Structures are given as C-alpha cells and as structure tokens.
Amino acid sequence: xxxxxxxxxxxxxxxxxxxxxxxxxxxxxxxxxxxxxxxxxxxxxxxxxxxxxxxxxxxxxxxxxxxxxxxxxxxxxxxxxxxxxxxxxxxxxxxxxxxxxxxxxxxxxxxxxxxxxxxxxxxxxxxxxxxxxxxxxxxxxxxxxxxxxxxxxxxxxxxxxxxxxxxxxxxxxxxxxxxxxxxxxxxxxxxxxxxxxxxxxxxxxxxxxxxxxxxxxxxxxxxxxxxxxxxxxxxxxxxxxxxxxxxxxxxxxxxxxxxxxxxxxxxxxxxxxxxxxxxx
Amino acid sequence: xxxxxxxxxxxxxxxxxxxxxxxxxxxxxxxxxxxxxxxxxxxxxxxxxxxxxxxxxxxxxxxxxxxxxxxxxxxxxxxxxxxxxxxxxxxxxxxxxxxxxxxxxxxxxxxxxxxxxxxxxxxxxxxxxxxxxxxxxxxxxxxxxxxxxxxxxxxxxxxxxxxxxxxxxxxxxxxxxxxxxxxxxxxxxxxxxxxxxxxxxxxxxxxxxxxxxxxxxxxxxxxxxxxxxxxxxxxxxxxxxxxxxxxxxxxxxxxxxxxxxxxxxxxxxxxxxxxxxxxxxxxxxxxxxxxx
Numbered sequence: 001x002x003x004x005x006x007x008x009x010x011x012x013x014x015x016x017x018x019x020x021x022x023x024x025x026x027x028x029x030x031x032x033x034x035x036x037x038x039x040x041x042x043x044x045x046x047x048x049x050x051x052x053x054x055x056x057x058x059x060x061x062x063x064x065x066x067x068x069x070x071x072x073x074x075x076x077x078x079x080x081x082x083x084x085x086x087x088x089x090x091x092x093x094x095x096x097x098x099x100x101x102x103x104x105x106x107x108x109x110x111x112x113x114x115x116x117x118x119x120x121x122x123x124x125x126x127x128x129x130x131x132x133x134x135x136x137x138x139x140x141x142x143x144x145x146x147x148x149x150x151x152x153x154x155x156x157x158x159x160x161x162x163x164x165x166x167x168x169x170x171x172x173x174x175x176x177x178x179x180x181x182x183x184x185x186x187x188x189x190x191x192x193x194x195x196x197x198x199x200x201x202x203x204x205x206x207x208x209x210x211x212x213x214x215x216x217x218x219x220x221x222x223x224x225x226x227x228x229x230x231x232x233x234x235x236x237x238x239x240x241x242x243x244x245x246x247x248x249x250x251x252x253x254x255x256x257x258x259x260x261x262x263x264x265x266x267x268x269x270x271x272x273x274x275x276x277x278x279x280x
Numbered sequence: 281x282x283x284x285x286x287x288x289x290x291x292x293x294x295x296x297x298x299x300x301x302x303x304x305x306x307x308x309x310x311x312x313x314x315x316x317x318x319x320x321x322x323x324x325x326x327x328x329x330x331x332x333x334x335x336x337x338x339x340x341x342x343x344x345x346x347x348x349x350x351x352x353x354x355x356x357x358x359x360x361x362x363x364x365x366x367x368x369x370x371x372x373x374x375x376x377x378x379x380x381x382x383x384x385x386x387x388x389x390x391x392x393x394x395x396x397x398x399x400x401x402x403x404x405x406x407x408x409x410x411x412x413x414x415x416x417x418x419x420x421x422x423x424x425x426x427x428x429x430x431x432x433x434x435x436x437x438x439x440x441x442x443x444x445x446x447x448x449x450x451x452x453x454x455x456x457x458x459x460x461x462x463x464x465x466x467x468x469x470x471x472x473x474x475x476x477x478x479x480x481x482x483x484x485x486x487x488x489x490x491x492x493x494x495x496x497x498x499x500x501x502x503x504x505x506x507x508x509x510x511x512x513x514x515x516x517x518x519x520x521x522x523x524x525x526x527x528x529x530x531x532x533x534x535x536x537x538x539x540x541x542x543x544x545x546x547x548x549x550x551x552x553x554x555x556x557x558x559x560x561x562x563x564x565x566x567x568x569x570x571x572x
Binding site: 015018019021022023025026028029030032033035036039047048049050051052093094096097099100101103104106112113114115117118119120121122123124125126127128129130131132133134149150152153156157160185186189210213214216217220221231234235238243245248249252255256259260262263264267270271274275276277278279280 | 287288290291293294295297298299301302305306308309310312313316323371374377379380383384386387388389390391392393394395396397398399400401402404405407408409413414415416418419422448452453456457460461494495498502505508509511512515516529530533534537538543546547550551553554557558560561562564565567568569
C-alpha cells in the first residue's frame, strides 16, 4: 500500500500544476473580454473611478444610449448589410469558380492560385488609397456598394479556396454517373455537388462574414456617415479628453459577440482557413 | 474524365465571373496606384499633376522616416514572434498531453476568443485597460507594489503595449498551428520514443520537431505578412503615437496618403510594400502548394 501511495503522490501534484496552468491560460484569454463586458455595464461615473471597481450595480444604460441615441444601431445595420451582401456575392461568384478549379485543367491555374495567396498577405493600405481616389472620382464615397465590392478582394479568395478543397474531396464518380444519366455540367453542379459541399460552403461563408464584419481600414477611409460600419463608428468615440468608456465598451461588445459566436462554431476550421490550408 | 461538348467554354462559365470581378476590383486599382506612384499627385492640387518617372520611389527609398517605420515593424515582429512561438509551443505541448479532457477542450475554445476579437476592438480595449489612472492594468501591478505606469503616453511603453496585445491575440494562433502539427506525429512512434526516454525535450527535439516544421514555416511567413499588414489595433490604440513611436509601415502609408496628402508618394510606398508581400507569397507557395 505504501508503495502505491508514494507513486500516486507526484502524479497528483503534477495534475494540480497542469490544472493551474490551464486555468491561467483560460483566464489570460478571456480576461480582456470579461473586462470589456463589465465596463460596458458601468455608468460613466463608475467607469471613471480610480482604482477601477470590480463590484458594482450593472446597468444597460450604455447599450440603450449607444443603440438609440448615438445611431450605433444604424451602423450595426450597415455592418450587417455589408457583411451579408459581400458574403452572398462571394458565394455566388466563388462556389462555381471553386467547382471549376476542382474539375477543369487550364493554363493560368497556377497564377490564379498565386493571386489568391497574395491577397491573404497584402496590406489593405495598398488597395485603400487607389480605391479611395477612384471611388472619389466616381462620386461613390460613403455608399454600401463600394465596401461590398472591395471586401470581395479578401472574401472571394477565401471562399474559392475553402470550396475548391471541399469539391476536390467529393468523388468524381458522382459526376460521371450523372453524365451517364444525361445531366449537363450545370445541373451536376447545382443538383449534386452543391448540396454535398454544404459544410465547406458554410465554413467559407462564416469566414467571409467574420473578415468583413471586423474590417476597419477600408471602412474608415471609404465611408463618412451614411454607410459607416460599426468598427469605424467605435473609433469615432475615441475623441476628446474624458473618453466615454462605458459607451465604447458597449459598442465593442456589440461588435465582438457575433464574431465570437461564429468563430466558436467554426473553431475546428479556424486554423485551416487562416493558413489557407497549409496547416490542416 | 468528364465528357463535355465545349470544355473551354464550360470552364469559363464557371470560373470567368469570379476571375473577371477580382480583376476589376483588385488589379484595376493597383494599376491606378502604379500610375499615381509615377506622378506628382496631390489631392489638394490636382491641376499640378505631372509625370515624375521613378522620382517618388527614389524619395521613398532615401526617406529616413520610411525606413524607420519599416524598422519599427520588423522590431515588433522580432520581439513578439519568438514569444508567441515559445508560449505557443508550451501551451500546445500542454494541450497535447492526455487526461483532463474537459479542461483541455475549454482551454482550446477560450484560445479562439483572442483570435476572433475584432482588431479595432482590441485597440479600444487596450486604451481602457492600460489607462494610467482608470486602467485595470495599473491596479493589478499595484497589488505587487509597482507604481502606476504611463502606458500609452510614453513612447517606449506604448510600444510595449502594442507588443502585449499582439502577443495576446496571436499566441493562440501559434498554439493551434503547432498543436495541429503535434497531432500528425504517429501515435506508435511517439509512444515508442517515450518508452526509450523520459526526457520530454528529447522527444520534442528528435521525434516531434520534424512534424512541426511545416507549421513553423507557415507561422513565420504569415506572421511576417500580418505584421506588415497590422493597422487596425495600433490605429485605435495609439494612432501611431506618441510622436511616431508606434507608427508601423501600414500606419505610415495611411498617414501620408490620407492625412499628409501626397498621394503619389503614398502610392510609391504602397507599391514597395506590395513588392515585399509578393515575395512572401512566393515563399509560401513554394513551401505549401508545390502540387498546384
């Protein structure tokens, strides 16, 4: 018996250390999130106590002010319209292209691929300036359509990439059997392959939505008022000496919550998407 | 193989729309950027637009502040990347161990939160938490007897804060990439190695490390590209200040282009940045898509 206990003891202390380490990692990851949410529930007076208060009476006042008085509701709706439209457009253009890439061979396939990868790497500032100058000339500044289109530069590659991968995984026998039944390539795509590729298409849609919803630089330089998105609006609160902490954090919480929900849903595919498939 | 009557036409019907729209939206503006970069082009004085040749590029390449911004960007990468990889590897090894599966799953899920947090919000949160008077960070270090620090107002400290948030946000990325690498080690190989030696470092160095190389390469290239891209978080946190202490390359180009109003010069800077990015993409393609 004594032998048994002495061999268990170092093991349990090791497990305790592991538990503590894992808990520390969790706290480190979610503490800023926790602080954001609690600050959003404080009044301006409570937010500006020094040192900051950990226990207080929570209030939703910041949310009502931000949503109804500061037109944050409008910019959230703008963000939603833009993110959904650009995602839809990326899917409409991207899924057929992905199918084509998985099924046909052609000369500039490699160049196309290179262009997608470059899009993953290039700083938005490179495109933002020429885009701004062109859009300004066309009198399209501060419209939804401009952001919907420019977001395609990063959405379309990610949708095409994830969906190509998905279509490749579908057996070609399916297509061939359908051809024997007299189905044309479009029918095969819509009726057979699209439904089977639904999981991949969903993941790519989640990615496109998150990237568009989070985007700041294009929104900052291409919108003013009418089409202003939520992140651009939140930046606008950072003026003046006494910053409205509660309001800023309420806005931030409203922006971040949907992203975190989507990211958790797609968490299994997160790394694959962020590395364009280099790491599975 | 599929038998299609007009194979080329069919392929074009599928792929054409996407390629054409990407071309118009992506390449069109780039061509315009090349045009402006070779001209004197100022929005405040468009009548004075005239051809300059490579003059703007010469100005940028000999401009000390451009190289300083580039240097700051590389300094940030040089500081955060080793920390992210070291912590990332440590946490990945911890998560790879068997047992405590519920707690490990919870940890893995909470790693998603920093990565998913909107970059702009990270900056705003940074302002709130690192405020000298009302910030929770000064309160927390106060418990250890450290006097309040002026985080955002001081050039060196502001840079430290940027490093902190980048580490917070992207260590989980390194963790998950390396964890994915660890799971590719065949179980029987790893177990055999553990029977041979009790030293975890020997197992890591000789058994697991070879499987981590693709992930490490991906991290190296992508983190470099992402640091060259980094804008939102720094902009909302410090706007590049105080002075130019945190003005990374993307912030500098944005300032010259949109606040300094020399669009020709900013375009030249942007194209130099693009050239760097293209090199990185080439590397990435060489390493990971050799079969395409």
